[in-house]
Amino acid sequence: MAQEPTAVEQAIARALRDNLERLQRAAEEMHHAVNDVVSACASNRPTNALPPLLRAQTAAASLNASLEVLSRFVTVALQPAQRTPFETEIARLSSAVAVEAPAAAPEPVRPTPSVPKPMAAAPQVPAVRVAPPPPPPAPVVEVPAAHSTVEFEPAPLPVIEEAPETATDFDVNHLSAEEQELHRRANRVAKVSMQDIKMLRPEQVRLGRENKDICIRLKDDIEKAHREYDRRFKPIMDHPVDYFYKWLVEILAEGDASALGEYPYAPVKQH
Numbered sequence: 001m002a003q004e005p006t007a008v009e010q011a012i013a014r015a016l017r018d019n020l021e022r023l024q025r026a027a028e029e030m031h032h033a034v035n036d037v038v039s040a041c042a043s044n045r046p047t048n049a050l051p052p053l054l055r056a057q058t059a060a061a062s063l064n065a066s067l068e069v070l071s072r073f074v075t076v077a078l079q080p081a082q083r084t085p086f087e088t089e090i091a092r093l094s095s096a097v098a099v100e101a102p103a104a105a106p107e108p109v110r111p112t113p114s115v116p117k118p119m120a121a122a123p124q125v126p127a128v129r130v131a132p133p134p135p136p137p138a139p140v141v142e143v144p145a146a147h148s149t150v151e152f153e154p155a156p157l158p159v160i161e162e163a164p165e166t167a168t169d170f171d172v173n174h175l176s177a178e179e180q181e182l183h184r185r186a187n188r189v190a191k192v193s194m195q196d197i198k199m200l201r202p203e204q205v206r207l208g209r210e211n212k213d214i215c216i217r218l219k220d221d222i223e224k225a226h227r228e229y230d231r232r233f234k235p236i237m238d239h240p241v242d243y244f245y246k247w248l249v250e251i252l253a254e255g256d257a258s259a260l261g262e263y264p265y266a267p268v269k270q271h
Helices: 007-041 046-078 085-098 177-200 202-211 219-232 243-252 266-270
Strands: none
Touching: 007 046, 177 202, 177 219, 177 243, 202 243, 219 243
């Protein structure tokens, strides 16, 4: 009659079965990678073989590591003399899991609940009222003599000018889809117009910045561009945003609004 396998042998067999699928998958991946290397060798470009070579190397390393771990596990489990304390504990746990009918654990004895001892009532801490800090002493004002009359001149109140609605208070997203599209096109057209003027009249633009008279020196080009801008975007010309002025300052004046001189169009008041 064949000898029944021990619990350790059953645990080893189960571990091998659990890892068999992983080993087969790594071996198949390495086999496919080697086939790709063979196919790449038939090509005229040797660099085509590099990706499958790397895949084959990775699969081989994974397969080698798995086989090394399993062989070490089987050797140590079957030869207890070579086990380290950690490996002995692992083998013991594996054999304990393999036992099919473990002995019934004795019913745990419930500890007798201890009767809580009444604790002395905590002494009541009298409420301490913190007196508020005394108010600061009132400033002493020296009253002048009755015969001397001191006249106080009230300081002038600052004049607050109501700022007109600017482009920062204007939200294009609240407009209709058609008006939003007009704003996008107006911004793009104004930018391109200023880029064209700068490209066609570089010397005049430079002199205009130096003498701060761009709008006078380039009057014809600016008026021509503004007529086209006004014709195409008349429905939004009353909106408090002026893309024409914006790109005139940014591109021709390089951010210096004073270099424009006298801007001939009304929306400049809103900038």
